[in-house]
Amino acid sequence: MNGDLFTLLAPELIVIGGAVLALLLGLGASPGARSAPRALALLSVFAAFLVTWYYGPSPAKPLELAGMRFDSLAYYIRLIALSVGALVLLVHWHLPHPAERGDVFAMILFSLAGIMLTSLANDLVLLFLTIELVSIPTYILVSIGRSDIRAQEAGLKYFFLGTLSAALLVYGFSFLYGAAGTTNLSRMQLSPAGGFVTIGLLLAFAGVAFKIAAAPFHVYAADVYQGAAAPVTGLLGFFPKVAGFVALIKLLFLMQPSDLLTAGWNMPGAAFVFLWVVAAATMTLGNVLGLMQTNVKRMLAYSSIAHSGYMLVALLAGPVASGGPLRDGLSAMLFYIVVYGIMNLGAFAVLALIQARGRPAEELDDLAGLGRREPLAALALAICVFSLMGLPPTAGFFAKVYVFSAAISNGAAGWHGLSLIVLAVIGLINSAIAAGYYLRIVATCYLREPVAEPIAEPRTAGIRLGLLGCCIAILVIGVWPGGLLYMSRLPFYDLSAPPAVATHSNAQSPEPAETTEQVYAKEMNS
């Protein structure tokens, strides 16, 4: 892969092209045109996946071009976003009213393209815009398709908190720009001691914390998850979170020395303390509040908050030069997020599939007796919930093992390493607390007498296929984590390569941008 921006961005262009076509076809008058968006969306995701796969991970030196950076992190995020995106499309297959299919599938594709571009962004403005490209379609998805009051209320809350987070993020970015004098992330040299840098980073972290539903910015999650339709909720647990965590990784990399692996993962005191407190509070609040819920969607919302906390633990530990995958926090986090996305989507797919009292299942009572009425759906739910809990032989087990072993074996000197161990212990205690409500879901399915006669909605092959995909993925990764682990280690191998210098590989003259900037700066100074 070299040169031309059109070739490099082919996966994103395919997805965006598919989204625009889906939007147009959805407006068509004939029923044929109106049902086309589904197939078109799935097809464009497959095509984009194949193109990304064909390109492979970047060569030894990441390529930097037009404010973007084509590296292994981007390769990995593109692949997982597209694979989980295909499952998300399947789970949405039967949801929308035929007249809304074009809109819904186009919004999912736009959001997906946003994630892929977030992973490429190497410029503050691009990072900001791509995060918003992920978020704005999700505001629409929450409000659309359900005429009931709760969906509208959830949409309104989600919109306001989302825009507030965007505003905080860009206000923070403006300080980072002021401190560094450039918007290019790889040319940004931040001295952690600077006042502007601290303000900017804290504001940007706050903005990102909204996206990943971390405490104290988690309050919207339960309401939004409850109000939105179940398939949309499955999407909300993955899309904004991936974008948020990728942005967080990119911000943390700003503070790293160029010889990252020998010097170690560098976290200035303020950022470390802030993220430590956020991680501990997110895990604890999520799980404790989850225990008090009787609505399964709200339970899973709080579990979603708690899982963000576990991922923050891994990110705090960061990559370590030696010791293999069990000490690499970065790859543990990248492994965790895809596993979490799949198991969360699977759980919500079951809720979308099961009808009780003539509406989609939501309360714990709605699931009572599911094991007898719909054994397969109950089994799928049990697999997803056991994975969320972290039991072997599911993927969730390995995800938790990598996260906590990275924190425990980090071995940083002094209070740094010690506080990581304390954090891992808090996380393990939390995993035990979480078992309380996860087991309640499974026990309700199998042990209680039916209250509301839950039945699986007939003629829903799409959701069933998506659910089957989620369960197979969970079990396959649970038995053989090596494949995904290898992929999630790729960004780490990127780090071992010498730090990349901006290469304008397709430009005619070596550095035209620099000279123009210098000339302009002289003019401004005179």
Next chain:
Amino acid sequence: MLTIGLTHYLILAAFMFCCGLYVMTIKRNAVGILIGVELILNAASLNLVAFSRYKTGLLDGQIVALFVIVLAAAEAAIAIAIFVNYYNNLATIDVDRGDSLNG
């Protein structure tokens, strides 16, 4: 005579930021809250333009500000659509009237 410098712009932007946050917390009308968000976004734009003028002397900050303005417009469009939907259900855009979700 007082010369206006970077600090003045930053203080003004910080003031706008605080006003925006304040408006977002006290307003109960959805359009009012949206205005609060716009104030914060404009505070960021002002910061960007001021840094670009006084710190780097380049145009990049001003270009970022242009993008922020475009994004604010896009968000306003989505906001109005969501407000209309909300109004259709509740016949008001008072955010306190939506209280069916809690726990």
